[in-house]
Amino acid sequence: MSKNLMETEETNRLTRQEEEEDDEDSREAWTEEENEEDGDENDEDLEFLCLFCDFKYSSCDALFDHCRLTHFFDFNGIRKDLGLDFYGSFKLINYVRSQVADNRCWSCGVCCQSKQDLQSHLHPSVNTKDVKLLLDDDKYLNPFMREDSLLYSFDGGEEDEDECNTSFEKEEIVKDFGSVCIDDDDTAEETELNGETYNKDKKTVMACPNGHLSLASSSKIITENGMDYGENARSVESDPKDKQSRVCIADVVEKDIKKINDSYFGSYSSFGIHRDMISDKIRTDAYRQALLKNHSLLNGAVVMDVGCGTGILSLFAAQAGASRVISIEASEKMATVATQIAKDNGLWRSKTDSEGNKSCTGVIEVVNCMVEDLDKSIQIQPHSVDILVSEWMGYCLLYESMLSSVLFARDRWLKPGGAILPDTATIFVAGFGKGGTSLPFWENVYGFNMSYIGKEVVEDAAKFPIVDIINHHDLVTNAAVLQSFDLATMKPDEVDFTATAELEAKNDTLDHKATACFGLVLWFETGFTSRFCKEMPTVLSTSPYTPKTHWSQTILTFREPISVASSKFTAEGSAAVGTDACPASKILLRISIAHATQHRCIDISLETAGVGSDGRKRSWPAQMFNLT
């Protein structure tokens, strides 16, 4: 599941590559295709939602006029004042949306009781310079609102001067076309914009207002983990060439958004990352084993793969003898890849085969939509699926998790008693020591003391979970189960939970010395248990004790370390529990994980108490972590 980000990018590349392959056809042919294509997409209306109220506008200008006149928010004025470039403006929109969601004034920071209060509070900004500092946070590069078409449509602004947003894209497109056509050209100059190419491509873009649309949807891909709405009409069996060209334009435009992420978040874009996801053997092998080694389960079964990505699980299912595999992928790009791969491997099930016209060897059909919208794309009898398979797990199990989509599919299409793979999921927790932090490094750097940075790292980590590998040698307590899910029976609203756990200091040293516990490690296991996988049950573990996976572990750091020791430690009478003088022998935890208001994210709350060997108890203030 965490793979989807990468996979999306993967597809970008793929489609671009297809462009290249396509370039035997002349550039003109290309352009024509684009023009044909825009016909049916021309009349799509963009809906721009006001930053402050529920009004919607069909153009950015109208929207910004409204914001300026009604809400005292002068978008273009502020951009000019602050000299915001494209990314800055992008951040500005997300910043304002995030503040409004909290009923907070974007300009003075005052918190209002309600949206109405906020709207009446809004005032002309006094010192916009202050806002610039607040904007200086890369989190605002994440679209705050789903499908925020505004983000991809506002005028390109100062930086691009005469060129507006479309030309911003245009330039990129031209550039791309340039490189696409390179194979026959020998000189570097050909990659440069030359007038002719430029004009042609300009035409393409002009005639294709859908560029915006594609952009909007592509951003979704990034932000929503591939929930690309796209037009369902783009069914996979449409003329492949036409399809390709459509994808291409969207793809090219998408690069701008991707760039934002590239530059600031580190690149999602590498094919290598995707390769790494697939070659996360622990993950892939667990599924492979569950699917291939349980013949009685798979043989002749109707399988649904929720969020199929490259389709690797579907391929396994097909290989294992499934009679039909319905592979659902919300990202249009990824669906295209999965389709191509299924075809390349002779496992594609052509839809026309029911009429007997086309030869059909395969069993896989890829449906490009969200699970929730599946009925709009394809008719599947309710409760007709034998096996539901999905790799839905995110970091800390639930971050960006598709679990609710899987449960949706279960309740609608899975036969009573049908199999769900995996069918259990368990979250574990343990405490880690200093070795799990980078504190030691910063204490002496080429003779200089930089422990201030170490302190800062820890402070930061007390608010934001870290996803990283923890070595099991660095664990200072036992591991405890925090929460278990039975996917076959759980209710959709049980995804958010509160649970308690009790950790005991590791008892493996003879001297029973106190050691500092700097925080908690969370990880999960998913089980393909004998309930369904009778022949070969399997567990996929992301524990620090087992080989690492791309999920690593999730690290929650305490504000201050808690000293722990086994109960045999003799404490000094009056010292506070959790100090070196009176280490805790037990740590009591109460942890809630819930989906945050900002989509994709989860909030983790952590309450910690220490119990001394003498039974005295001390509680620390609750901590909130936001996994964004």
Added chain:
Amino acid sequence: MGRRKGSNTAQTSTNSSNQFEGTKIRFQDADDDGVATDNSNLDESILAVDKATEDVSMGEPDVSFVDSDAGDDKTSADYYFDSYSHFGIHEEMLKDVVRTKTYQNVIYQNKFLFQNKVVLDVGAGTGILSLFCAKAGAAHVYAVECSHMADMAKQIVETNGLSDVITVLKGKIEEIELPVAKVDIIISEWMGYFLLFENMLNTVLYARDKWLFNDGVVLPDKASLYLTAIEDAEYKDDKIEFWNNVYGFDMSCIKKQAMMEPLVDTVDQNQIVTNSHLLKTMDISKMAPGDASFTASFKLVAQRDDYIHAFVAYFDVSFTKCHKLMGFSTGPKSRATHWKQTVLYLEDVLTICEGEAIVGSMTVAPNKKNPRDVDIMVKYSLSGRRCVVSRVQFYKMR
């Protein structure tokens, strides 16, 4: 220079043998089973077993080897937890001993350069270079850093009792004001992968033109980019041909795009088949900003009969104003650095005989849209006894 790693995780992550993992710099070797190497970001990869492996004299002593035959897993921290990876980058760079020690030696062993001089540290990061300069007797050091690290640097300077010598200024070089009109020395560690990726060179040049005395010194003042060619069947298989067979399935439709991405990875010197050709030398004290875009021809002569799968680019940096010439190389024959080398895979496998030459040219330019990306075009041809090839390939560092 907190950007290098963050925005280049793609390249880093494709190195399937070793990599840096977030702040903790855990060394996780997926292939090299059983060997635990820690706290060195010097990649003694399986390819480079014969490299000098002198250990870093600091950092975590604990061995945190996580055994796995899983592929290379970039930790998601790099994608999502900015502030965290932020520190991680600095840790990674500081732990690059070749880099940091060279600067340290340049400064400590050439105190005559620094004594009573005013120094400007461009992109100071943690402030380590400024601290070195202060120790070497600089009259004053202005450490300019635009990121949040500036606050850290300030604190570090204070902790180490050097506040009266070092002034940390937070802001972009192009926007800040210095309390002095001119400086004697500009020091910076601006180099990126492939020398120019994500480069800060223009920032250094800007600072030079604005503040440096006419007879002032830029450190380093020389950077050279080289090209050579390697046999790399095994890794090309691993990284590119991988897509041909994924658990028995054909995913080759993804392959072609993979070729476009130069790979930042460590190359073993035994893989080198040809000579190295100097593509470009930059004199940082004189060059104009535009000089970072160039086209250079090359001729790579095979030193043995072999196959060629890739070109490899790397750079040297030198400090010519030192008492003795100092500097370091990021080439395959030198001790590994966090810059590693940059591998550009070829469409075809070239069969080359000793004495035959690949001739061609490389064009390097910042991407028009995102100047931190680098576009690379390589034209090459070989007319050998066993292989005749002429081709143009494009790459993009991103």
